[in-house]
Amino acid sequence: MKLSRVLAFIVVLVSSNVAANSDLIVEITRGLDDPTRVAVAPFGWSGSYALTEDVAQVVSDDLIRTGEFSPVSRADMLAYPALPQEVNIPDWRKLRAQYLVIGNMSPRGDRVALDFALYDVTAGRLVLTGEIERLRSDLRDMGHELANRVYEQLTGFPGIFRTKLAYIRAERDNLGDHIYRLVVADQDGHRERTVMRSRDPIMSPAWSPDGSELAFVSFDGGRPGVYRQNLLTGELTQLTNYVGLNSAPAWSPDGSKLAIVLSKDGDPEIYLLDVATKRLDRVTHHYAIDTEPAWIDNNSLIFTSNRGGRPQIYKILLDSGRLERLTFTGDYNARGRISPDGKYLVMVHRENGVFKIAAQDLATRRVHVLTETSLDESPTIAPNGRVVMYATRDGDKGILSAVAIDGGVRVKLPAAVGDIREPAWSPVLQN
Amino acid sequence: MAIKSLTKLSGVMFAVVLAVGCTPAQDDQAAADAAAAAAAQQQQVVEKTPEQIAAEERQAQIDSAKMDVMNFGDTVFFDFDDAELKSESLDTLNAWANYLKVSGEKAVIQGHTDERGPREYNISLGERRANAVIGYLASQGVEAAQLEAVSYGEESPAIDGSNDYAWSKNRRAVLEL
Numbered sequence: 001m002k003l004s005r006v007l008a009f010i011v012v013l014v015s016s017n018v019a020a021n022s023d024l025i026v027e028i029t030r031g032l033d034d035p036t037r038v039a040v041a042p043f044g045w046s047g048s049y050a051l052t053e054d055v056a057q058v059v060s061d062d063l064i065r066t067g068e069f070s071p072v073s074r075a076d077m078l079a080y081p082a083l084p085q086e087v088n089i090p091d092w093r094k095l096r097a098q099y100l101v102i103g104n105m106s107p108r109g110d111r112v113a114l115d116f117a118l119y120d121v122t123a124g125r126l127v128l129t130g131e132i133e134r135l136r137s138d139l140r141d142m143g144h145e146l147a148n149r150v151y152e153q154l155t156g157f158p159g160i161f162r163t164k165l166a167y168i169r170a171e172r173d174n175l176g177d178h179i180y181r182l183v184v185a186d187q188d189g190h191r192e193r194t195v196m197r198s199r200d201p202i203m204s205p206a207w208s209p210d211g212s213e214l215a216f217v218s219f220d221g222g223r224p225g226v227y228r229q230n231l232l233t234g235e236l237t238q239l240t241n242y243v244g245l246n247s248a249p250a251w252s253p254d255g256s257k258l259a260i261v262l263s264k265d266g267d268p269e270i271y272l273l274d275v276a277t278k279r280l281d282r283v284t285h286h287y288a289i290d291t292e293p294a295w296i297d298n299n300s301l302i303f304t305s306n307r308g309g310r311p312q313i314y315k316i317l318l319d320s321g322r323l324e325r326l327t328f329t330g331d332y333n334a335r336g337r338i339s340p341d342g343k344y345l346v347m348v349h350r351e352n353g354v355f356k357i358a359a360q361d362l363a364t365r366r367v368h369v370l371t372e373t374s375l376d377e378s379p380t381i382a383p384n385g386r387v388v389m390y391a392t393r394d395g396d397k398g399i400l401s402a403v404a405i406d407g408g409v410r411v412k413l414p415a416a417v418g419d420i421r422e423p424a425w426s427p428v429l430q431n
Numbered sequence: 432m433a434i435k436s437l438t439k440l441s442g443v444m445f446a447v448v449l450a451v452g453c454t455p456a457q458d459d460q461a462a463a464d465a466a467a468a469a470a471a472q473q474q475q476v477v478e479k480t481p482e483q484i485a486a487e488e489r490q491a492q493i494d495s496a497k498m499d500v501m502n503f504g505d506t507v508f509f510d511f512d513d514a515e516l517k518s519e520s521l522d523t524l525n526a527w528a529n530y531l532k533v534s535g536e537k538a539v540i541q542g543h544t545d546e547r548g549p550r551e552y553n554i555s556l557g558e559r560r561a562n563a564v565i566g567y568l569a570s571q572g573v574e575a576a577q578l579e580a581v582s583y584g585e586e587s588p589a590i591d592g593s594n595d596y597a598w599s600k601n602r603r604a605v606l607e608l
Contacts (some may be wrong), residue, residue: 201586203550203551222581224581243579245555263555289555289559311548332548350548355548396592
């Protein structure tokens, strides 16, 4: 699959009935040269009421947004089959579709059932069928679930369409004063919800491993503290309020600890806070800056330190305290994240004075620069390990962008309002 | 202090009234004594207590130190990814050190960075800058208890924009009473 550097097309995701509560618009700036052509026919509906979502469109948009697929436009379709007996494979071959998704929806009390089928048009055979049932109010989830199943069938990788993003939106009010919001939205930017709003900065959102909570830093009242907020109950708890820095929380994979950065003892150091007992253990001991912890597993962390003069990324084993420097290419590597398969270190990397997102192969130490913009920061990796989202600038606005971890596909998510920054990709969410 | 002065002042007026009330024929000596007493009292008013003098001198010092602080400003600037004080910042910091010493006031030192590099690293860098200022002020005799560092990293730029000028103005520490 070769890359095309010029291919650029725009997918506007919002349909009229949801445009009001969706601010992120997805724009594919670079797709695959030979994307798989997939047709998603409009789904049948036998209910007596009108549906609030076009579920087939949700499925199609999810697939297209990966950059790995290209759509067959509805206007070109010769028929809209909803049931297997209505599918005429030659119709789809004429449109050069490689795959076809059909679906038929029916009411089931306050729920809706979707029977779907996926055809390999080239081979002329049915490859996947199934049923998905959801509440009437959860039809976007229904579409994301079907997109997950289709994506996994066609690529072999788990889909990430039912994940969420947390990010910070900074705006100015009509007096020019800052307003900061901690926001959670679906990975496609829909169903955005403000978790916290403040006149003081909010930073560093981090998901708990079960996706039910966020830890973050708030300067509410003028000084920083680490907080946690339960997304289901809304319960907000302040975890730290030490003199100096209270920064960069990161949840351990088992959910029992938060790695945080405190400077209460003089210099920025990494500590582990036991969430249940509130016990605090110091991890690093150095007069340099030690910050930006991220977990590899329950016994090891990476972090940024300028103990060598410039920021570089180090790894520390928690039981033995053994320390290892990981980055050697370039004079500024920071804010690392490890891919779920443990193969890549994704980080902010300065190249020729410009800040980019790069992936370092941990086995070979080779560094691949993934982005072509400048001022790129805050990389976060999708739970399937395939996509890196990051914050960058577009003109004078902060926006989110995404790039395949192999550098193949690039997607922009410009926001309608304000500066968007510090994306944090949720784990795979249950229900 | 004010009440004490008032009492003294009324004493003088009483003495003057007494002096005016006496006829010259009655007792020249008595009149002269009263005038002398009044003069002595007057002298006492003009001659302030040592505490008063010290306080006034201190206030003058504070006022002049405050003028210096206002003249030299409340902001010092830094190089990229650097928390070392520049020599051109010393006039500002000396003015603040002097003011904080004579006034005993407390100051919050905000550390800021430009937008380049990760936000969490920049929060630490901002604290480094604030601490560099605090270290210098302490070396000039300001008490540690008067000083507090708060880092905002890149979250509160002084100037919006992604260019060298904006970055140079945003890499700063700001002293605040």
